[in-house]
Amino acid sequence: MFIIDAHLxxxxxxxxxxxxxxxxxxxxxxxxxxxxxxxxxxNGTVSLPQLRQGNIxxxxxxxxxxxxxxxxxxxxxxxxxxxxxxxxxxxxxYHAMEAEGEMVQIKNRQALDAHILAWNNGLPNxxxxxxxxxxxxxxxxxxxxxxxxTAYNYGLRAVGPAHYGPGxxxxxxxxxxxxxxxxxxxxxxxxxxxxxxxxxxxCDEAFWEALEIFNGTIWASHHNCRSLVNHNRQLSDDMIKxxxxxxxxxxxxxxxxxxxxxxERGVSTPTNTNCNxxxxxxHIDHIxxxxxxxNHIGIGTDLDGAFGKEQxxxxxxxxxxxxxxxxxxxxxxxxxxxxxxxxxxxxxxLLKKTV
Numbered sequence: 149m150f151i152i153d154a155h156l157x158x159x160x161x162x163x164x165x166x167x168x169x170x171x172x173x174x175x176x177x178x179x180x181x182x183x184x185x186x187x188x189x190x191n192g193t194v195s196l197p198q199l200r201q202g203n204i205x206x207x208x209x210x211x212x213x214x215x216x217x218x219x220x221x222x223x224x225x226x227x228x229x230x231x232x233x234x235x236x237x238x239x240x241x242y243h244a245m246e247a248e249g250e251m252v253q254i255k256n257r258q259a260l261d262a263h264i265l266a267w268n269n270g271l272p273n274x275x276x277x278x279x280x281x282x283x284x285x286x287x288x289x290x291x292x293x294x295x296x297x298t299a300y301n302y303g304l305r306a307v308g309p310a311h312y313g314p315g316x317x318x319x320x321x322x323x324x325x326x327x328x329x330x331x332x333x334x335x336x337x338x339x340x341x342x343x344x345x346x347x348x349x350x351c352d353e354a355f356w357e358a359l360e361i362f363n364g365t366i367w368a369s370h371h372n373c374r375s376l377v378n379h380n381r382q383l384s385d386d387m388i389k390x391x392x393x394x395x396x397x398x399x400x401x402x403x404x405x406x407x408x409x410x411x412e413r414g415v416s417t418p419t420n421t422n423c424n425x426x427x428x429x430x431h432i433d434h435i436x437x438x439x440x441x442x443n444h445i446g447i448g449t450d451l452d453g454a455f456g457k458e459q460x461x462x463x464x465x466x467x468x469x470x471x472x473x474x475x476x477x478x479x480x481x482x483x484x485x486x487x488x489x490x491x492x493x494x495x496x497x498l499l500k501k502t503v
Contacts, residue, residue: 149474149487150268151204152495153467154399154448155348155370156194157285158209159238161452165192170250172197173466191456194467196250199278202468205267206254206492208306208369208448209242209280211235215288217314224288228316231289239302242280252277255303260503264496281499283346283369286311286320293337300341305503307338308346308369310354318358320349321381327357339364344502347371347391348448352380359390365502366394367495370401370448372431377409385438392439397494399448400428404459407431418462425461425469429476432490442486446494447473 161167165186167176173195183189199207213231216224225231245251254260263279283306290296296307309331310320317331327335335358338345344365347355359366368391374382383391383398391398404423405411411421418424435445451460451467463469474487482490 149203149471150264150492151202151447151470152206152208152492153204153451153470154208154367154397154446154495155283155285155401155450155453156207156209157212157450157453158194158207158280159241160210160212160454161192161194162241163238167192167195169195169245170197170248171195186454188452188454188456188458191458192452193456193460193464194452196245196278198466198468200273200276201466202470203267203273204278204467204470205273205276206263206279206281206495208283210283210285211238211289211304212285212311213238213289214286214311215316220313222313228289228291232291232295235284235289239282242282246277249275249277252279253303254279254281254499254503255305256503257500260496260499281305281503283344284308285346286315286349287317287331287334288315290317290334293333296334296337296341300343304343306344306346306367306369307334308348308350309334309358310349310351312349318354319351320354321351324351324353324380326353327361332357332361335361338362342502344498347396349381352384352387355387356390359394365498366391366396367498368396368398368448370399370403370450370453372401372406372428373434376431376434377406379406382406388435388438392444395444397444397446397498398435399446399495400432402428402449402451402460402464403453403455404461407461417458418460423461424463425472425476428461429473429480432477433480442482442489443494445490447491 180190213234214224309318319325
């Protein structure tokens with residue numbers, strides 16, 4: 149089945165982790181054996197060959213660079229200008245992959261339709277470029293609103309205003325505050341450009357305020373359910389219901405601590421917590437039960453988002469294993485049409501409104 153993954157930090161892995169994502173996952177793991185500078189060394193799950201193997205032909209690919217707030221302990225850049233420069237390095241990597249025929253950026257409806265047609269033409273995926281929609285995770289790097297227009301012109305189509313902690317436009321995970329004036333202006337300008345608002349990581353107060361201000365297309369690219377794993381990073385039932393009312397789509401995330409309760413960093417493992425794909429389907433079930441349908445859930449794995457096999461479902465060896473999901477859904481009583489919506493159809497519906 150054709151799959152869309154709505155959240156992958158591909159450029160971060162290439163530029164900061166120094167991974168040549170044109171190589172297969174087994175080769176990348178072998179190259180990283182013995183390295184200890186990152187927690188997930190030799191445990192990666194994502195590369196371009198594995199995306200093709202899994203028939204994951206379209207992804208939402210990020211730029212990410214935060215500005216450090218003193219006293220939070222969350223590392224970042226000292227200035228917005230430095231953070232912007234880092235996002236431009238990431239953009240240059242995407243462009244390099246396009247020049248090699250490995251990827252293709254989707255900026256408009258015509259390109260989207262052509263790409264979907266090409267990926268469903270029955271031919272082998274080996275030479276097909278991975279399509280990507282460009283997203284910005286955390287808006288700190290936008291020096292001012294003019295930079296949003298610059299980014300839109302080079303193809304940025306979705307923005308999540310916050311990441312972890314306090315941000316320049318909005319507070320995120322493990323922080324709480326209403327949007328500042330700069331954040332309100334950003335969201336209004338995104339609306340005027342018909343961009344997608346990604347509410348992922350927004351703290352509770354900012355989440356509710358953003359939903360009041362923004363009238364356009366909304367998604368939560370990589371989020372799970374607070375009622376199943378209680379943490380402010382997750383969506384409460386009231387938040388899920390509000391997103392359903394806004395006709396949004398929520399991407400099921402594959403980070404183990406968001407999937408199973410009581411995860412202890414450095415102690416828990418996917419095996420000893422019984423963290424598997426079935427547990428993700430529990431989150432999918434919950435969202436579908438609140439909606440009364442399958443129209444508001446998709447896949448947004450965040451795989452290799454600073455974690456690898458050591459912190460994702462134990463039955464995921466590489467991202468190609470997303471192909472296990474449809475059969476598990478069918479066993480739960482979902483129809484083939486439901487599976488198609490969850491694996492790609494719901495994301496396509498939103499993208500057709502915006503790109």
